[in-house]
Amino acid sequence: MASNSILVIGGGFAGLTAALEAAEIGHEVFIIEKTPFLGGRVMQLNKYFPKLCPPSCGLEIQYQRIKNNPNVKFFTLAEVTKVEGSVGNYEVTVRIKPRYAGPSSPDLSDLCAELSTEVVNDFEFGLSNRKPVYMDAPFAFPQRYVVDKASLSEADKGKVQKCDYLDLTEEEKTITLSVGSIVIATGWKPYDVTNLSNLGAGAVKNCISNMQMERLASPYGPTSGAILRPSDGRAPKKVAFVQCAGSRDENHLHYCSYICCMASLKQAQYVREQYPDAEVTIYYIDLRTPGRYDNFAKKILADEKIFAVKGKVAAVEQDKAGDDVWVTVEDAVSCAKSVERFDLVVLATGMQPSLAGASLPIDVPVDAEGFIVGGEEKGIFAAGCAKQPLDVMKSAQSATGAAMKAIQTVRGR
Amino acid sequence: MSKTIKIEPNLQFVKELQEVGGADLKKCYQCATCSVACPMSPADSPYPRKEMVWAQWGLKDKLVNDIDIWLCHNCGTCSELCPRGAKPGDLLGALRNMTYRTLVKPAIVGKWMSSPKHLPILAGIPMAIFAFIWMIRAALVGSFFPLTEDGKIVYGNLFPGDFTIDPLFGLVAIFVAICFGLGIKNMIDGFKANVPETFVIGYKRPTLKDAIIATIKYDVLQHSRFKNCVDSPADEERVKGHQILFYGFVACAIVTTVVAVGHWGGKVIPLLAPIGHTPMPLWHPVKILANIGAVLLVTGLTLLTRRRLNSDTKKSVSNYYDWYLLGVIWVVTLTGIGAQIFRLAGTAPLAFFTYYLHLVSIFMLIAYLPWSKLGHLVYRTTALIYARYVGRLPIDEKLIEDDKIFVI
Numbered sequence: 001m002a003s004n005s006i007l008v009i010g011g012g013f014a015g016l017t018a019a020l021e022a023a024e025i026g027h028e029v030f031i032i033e034k035t036p037f038l039g040g041r042v043m044q045l046n047k048y049f050p051k052l053c054p055p056s057c058g059l060e061i062q063y064q065r066i067k068n069n070p071n072v073k074f075f076t077l078a079e080v081t082k083v084e085g086s087v088g089n090y091e092v093t094v095r096i097k098p099r100y101a102g103p104s105s106p107d108l109s110d111l112c113a114e115l116s117t118e119v120v121n122d123f124e125f126g127l128s129n130r131k132p133v134y135m136d137a138p139f140a141f142p143q144r145y146v147v148d149k150a151s152l153s154e155a156d157k158g159k160v161q162k163c164d165y166l167d168l169t170e171e172e173k174t175i176t177l178s179v180g181s182i183v184i185a186t187g188w189k190p191y192d193v194t195n196l197s198n199l200g201a202g203a204v205k206n207c208i209s210n211m212q213m214e215r216l217a218s219p220y221g222p223t224s225g226a227i228l229r230p231s232d233g234r235a236p237k238k239v240a241f242v243q244c245a246g247s248r249d250e251n252h253l254h255y256c257s258y259i260c261c262m263a264s265l266k267q268a269q270y271v272r273e274q275y276p277d278a279e280v281t282i283y284y285i286d287l288r289t290p291g292r293y294d295n296f297a298k299k300i301l302a303d304e305k306i307f308a309v310k311g312k313v314a315a316v317e318q319d320k321a322g323d324d325v326w327v328t329v330e331d332a333v334s335c336a337k338s339v340e341r342f343d344l345v346v347l348a349t350g351m352q353p354s355l356a357g358a359s360l361p362i363d364v365p366v367d368a369e370g371f372i373v374g375g376e377e378k379g380i381f382a383a384g385c386a387k388q389p390l391d392v393m394k395s396a397q398s399a400t401g402a403a404m405k406a407i408q409t410v411r412g413r
Numbered sequence: 414m415s416k417t418i419k420i421e422p423n424l425q426f427v428k429e430l431q432e433v434g435g436a437d438l439k440k441c442y443q444c445a446t447c448s449v450a451c452p453m454s455p456a457d458s459p460y461p462r463k464e465m466v467w468a469q470w471g472l473k474d475k476l477v478n479d480i481d482i483w484l485c486h487n488c489g490t491c492s493e494l495c496p497r498g499a500k501p502g503d504l505l506g507a508l509r510n511m512t513y514r515t516l517v518k519p520a521i522v523g524k525w526m527s528s529p530k531h532l533p534i535l536a537g538i539p540m541a542i543f544a545f546i547w548m549i550r551a552a553l554v555g556s557f558f559p560l561t562e563d564g565k566i567v568y569g570n571l572f573p574g575d576f577t578i579d580p581l582f583g584l585v586a587i588f589v590a591i592c593f594g595l596g597i598k599n600m601i602d603g604f605k606a607n608v609p610e611t612f613v614i615g616y617k618r619p620t621l622k623d624a625i626i627a628t629i630k631y632d633v634l635q636h637s638r639f640k641n642c643v644d645s646p647a648d649e650e651r652v653k654g655h656q657i658l659f660y661g662f663v664a665c666a667i668v669t670t671v672v673a674v675g676h677w678g679g680k681v682i683p684l685l686a687p688i689g690h691t692p693m694p695l696w697h698p699v700k701i702l703a704n705i706g707a708v709l710l711v712t713g714l715t716l717l718t719r720r721r722l723n724s725d726t727k728k729s730v731s732n733y734y735d736w737y738l739l740g741v742i743w744v745v746t747l748t749g750i751g752a753q754i755f756r757l758a759g760t761a762p763l764a765f766f767t768y769y770l771h772l773v774s775i776f777m778l779i780a781y782l783p784w785s786k787l788g789h790l791v792y793r794t795t796a797l798i799y800a801r802y803v804g805r806l807p808i809d810e811k812l813i814e815d816d817k818i819f820v821i
Binding site for chain 2: 198244248249250251252285310311312313314315328329330331332335336337338339
């Protein structure tokens with residue numbers, strides 16, 4: 001039976017935008033989100049372009065729009081397992097993992113404090129630990145705790161069972177949805193630094209990724225916003241940014257990840273705002289500052305303690321005696337190769353599509369890198385970074401475009 | 414930019430470089446990963462990034478006088494980490510090939526050595542010379558496969574050292590030595606004009622004599638620089654193979670010298686004569702050394718050939734210069750061993766023919782030396798001595814912690 005509903009896979013900025021655009025025109029929309037919370041990668045940022053807002057700024061409006069719009073139905077901890085049918089008439093099977101937490105949203109922080117188990121916090125990219133009953137961020141949406149049942153110790157289980165709002169007996173569910181069109185907004189993941197063997201492969205103590213830097217700078221992050229070295233909690237005086245860490249590289253990601261140059265300039269500003277004496281060096285192949293971003297780059301590079309050096313860092317090593325990091329680089333303008341000591345090194349790792357190495361149960365063509373390159377004739381549209389590396393603004397634009405195409409597909413059915 | 418540089422691109426040179434092994438040089442986007450990845454690259458004007466841009470721009474003058482192509486020992490780490498697959502390691506190899514081709518005259522030999530299509534000429538020259546000697550001698554002694562009175566095979570009876578082999582190879586050696594001399598002069602003149610002198614606090618500049626001794630002791634005999642270029646088992650096999658092969662050559666060179674000194678010296682001091690008398694019995698110390706040399710050659714060749722056959726073409730592509738040298742050394746080694754075995758077995762026609770091929774291949778190894786990859790024996794050694802002399806050393810060998818590196 002034909003349907004004028006729309007399925008959106010992925011509840012990040014692109015998915016939310018596409019869903020709301022379609023819902024506000026009157027279509028029923030289902031958002032399927034794999035993690036326990038909406039908001040995606042933007043939730044993990046300290047500030048985001050173009051206006052350097054904190055994530056709560058843009059996302060809370062989106063959350064409000066979702067709450068106020070009965071056309072939007074979202075499922076967290078959910079994954080599409082099967083898609084049958086054809087354009088205008090899809091039957092989608094969704095598996096929903098149990099959250100073990102009821103629909104009301106009480107503050108369970110007292111209970112969390114009592115629990116003894118600690119688990120590596122993936123939301124903080126391993127910079128801190130979390131309890132097995134948790135929320136990612138204070139403004140997480142939905143405002144409901146989630147229980148990581150597999151990580152609960154026996155003692156913790158007893159405590160959780162006593163809580164009226166949590167229910168460890170909840171079972172996995174499978175639902176079926178009828179939709180006419182599908183928007184895929186599965187987004188991106190940071191490129192795995194362990195592949196970057198010459199850049200320390202994630203094993204150098206104070207060599208972090210740019211997404212870890214976002215968490216360090218975030219007021220809701222592991223250091224409450226103070227940029228400190230992970231190894232000893234010291235304030236860094238010399239910070240290096242290593243551009244193209246895995247991007248524009250035949251051995252890793254073949255393409256430019258678009259946003260890392262801007263991210264590093266932005267993060268250089270985080271460092272300089274906190275530490276008036278700190279020096280920042282950005283090592284790059286080409287500083288790519290598209291469009292109006294160039295004005296931002298000019299402003300940042302005017303800071304006399306921010307240096308930009310043309311030359312790709314090709315060796316990152318831990319100091320033999322301490323926690324400092326040694327970086328080897330050739331300044332391609334002055335033709336000098338040097339080994340420099342830094343307190344903190346940030347790898348500007350690129351965006352890899354979430355679908356790289358994974359697959360959706362949907363028959364859409366993806367390229368060798370995992371970006372979606374087709375499927376429109378089937379009423380399936382890619383939005384955001386599932387399609388190509390983008391910033392938040394362009395991701396939202398691409399989501400609006402995908403929503404428009406999805407609406408045209410289901411219109412009149 | 415303090416001074417204006419007029420760029421004079423030589424597009425033909427770019428094409429030639431691409432033909433002799435730098436096929437992917439245009440893929441480079443100047444990120445400088447290679448200069449950092451190289452364990453041998455110095456702090457000031459490191460290589461091979463600058464060579465990549467010179468090659469793309471066709472700056473022939475800069476490249477032909479570049480000492481750095483010889484400091485590279487071709488481990489391939491730069492090519493492995495290259496984000497564009499531009500193979501900087503192969504480009505430096507191509508530049509060395511270019512040097513073999515053009516550094517010394519007569520240029521025609523360089524041209525013959527650059528492509529397999531000229532192989533018939535290169536092989537034809539010694540084949541004709543030795544066939545001519547063979548025919549003359551056969552006419553004189555009355556047999557193409559002459560035996561001694563007691564039925565033994567003595568190669569000297571067909572190709573007598575005194576007035577065929579020794580004068581011929583003596584002239585070849587003089588010719589090669591002169592060519593190398595001119596080559597070294599050309600190289601050093603180029604280096605003087607182009608190599609920056611590095612002033613390092615705490616680094617005492619050696620005398621030329623000390624630089625020569627250190628280079629021969631560490632870089633040549635111990636392969637110590639070469640051993641810095643190891644980051645995989647295949648690299649280790651390469652260094653091992655090269656060193657074994659090198660010592661095989663050293664053993665054979667000692668044998669040849671002893672025989673020559675014994676033979677010619679024996680004419681002045683008769684006491685020396687028996688040392689230079691060939692063929693030697695198998696128990697003779699010099700003969701034992703010769704056979705040890707042969708075993709080393711086969712072992713080294715096997716390691717090096719196996720590595721080339723198994724090497725990842727994404728990392729490095731073997732070219733004609735590589736295969737010519739390996740091929741000729743294989744023929745020299747196998748015909749040398751064969752000539753001994755067939756001589757002892759008494760199979761006259763086969764023994765003489767194998768010995769003939771041995772002479773041909775040795776001629777191909779030695780007479781074309783300055784234009785072949787084996788020329789690196791002289792050119793690289795020259796460059797390494799010069800680099801030591803002016804302090805152009807890998808960054809690790811300097812006082813990097815103190816940041817006391819200055820270029821003047």
